[in-house]
Amino acid sequence: MKKVILYTKENCCLCDEAKELLEILKYEHDFTIIEKDIYQDDELLERYQIEIPVVVIEGEELNCEQIDLFSLKKRLQ
Numbered sequence: 001m002k003k004v005i006l007y008t009k010e011n012c013c014l015c016d017e018a019k020e021l022l023e024i025l026k027y028e029h030d031f032t033i034i035e036k037d038i039y040q041d042d043e044l045l046e047r048y049q050i051e052i053p054v055v056v057i058e059g060e061e062l063n064c065e066q067i068d069l070f071s072l073k074k075r076l077q
Contacts, residue, residue: 001031002029002032003031003032003034004022004034004056006035006055007038007048007053007054008035008036009037009038009039014064017067019035021068021069022055025072052064055072057075057076060075
């Protein structure tokens with residue numbers, strides 16, 4: 001089973017949208033979502049503070065500008 005990491009923060013509408021897209025795709029693809037709040041880790045906060053949400057699928061990072069249903073679906077195949 002694939003693991004998909006979603007870097008997020010509280011009260012982030014873009015993060016909520018990314019999570020909803022991933023939840024939809026779980027019906028078609030077998031993967032687990034690991035959600036990580038960047039405010040719980042100083043290193044993550046420094047790295048992703050203005051780029052979230054970020055989705056990582058098998059080592060490939062998608063930033064907020066790259067997250068859409070088509071892009072996620074393509075990388076989960």
